[in-house]
Amino acid sequence: MKSARLPAGIAVALVAIAGFTGCASTTSSLRQAASDARSAAETAQLAMIQQRDDGTFLTTTQTALGDAITELGAAEQAATELQAATSAETAEQKSTLRAIRDATDAVLAAQRSVAADAGRAVPALRSTAATLTKLADRLERAEKQQ
Incomplete structure (x- = not known):
């Protein structure tokens, strides 16, 4: 008897989750993607600042940059998969994707330069994080x- 209830409970939970995720507007989803990307860019920036200032945390910095790339990829995928309903939403989607891709490029450049000159990557990371902050605020x- 309990086994019959468990699948029914799971089904109810899945329907509830689908209902909640289906209610998010395109703008809300883009804001979340931009916020996630901003967090990844800021984490990369902090890791590079620490590496520049101390220089003893290379493996930690490399891990933080790898994690940032993973998070940026997830944010880009989330923004790409949205179905914009209006020309304004399409423009916001393109803007969000451009900002996320710029942040990804900056983190990739940081990965290439981390061992040689960590400080060189900080301005680009700071700039992309600031752009994503403004974008997330505008989307909010x-x-x-709405």
Whole structure:
């Protein structure tokens, strides 16, 4: 008897999860992707600053940069998979993808330079994190107006 309840409970949970995820607007989903990408870029920036200032945490820095690339890839995939319904949403999607890809490029450049000159990568990482912050804030304002 209990085995019949367990699958039914799982089914109810899956339907609830699908309902919640289906309710997110395109703007909200883009804001989340931009926020996730911003966190990844900021983490990479902090890792490179620590590496520049101390120089003893190379493996930790390399791990942080690898994790940032993974998170940026997930944010890009999330933004790519959205179905924009209006031309404004399409423009926001393109803007979000461009910013995420710029951040990815900056982190990849940081990975290449980490051992030689960690400080060189910090300005690009700072710039992409600032761009993503502005984008996420703009998307949050747009989301609240919906």
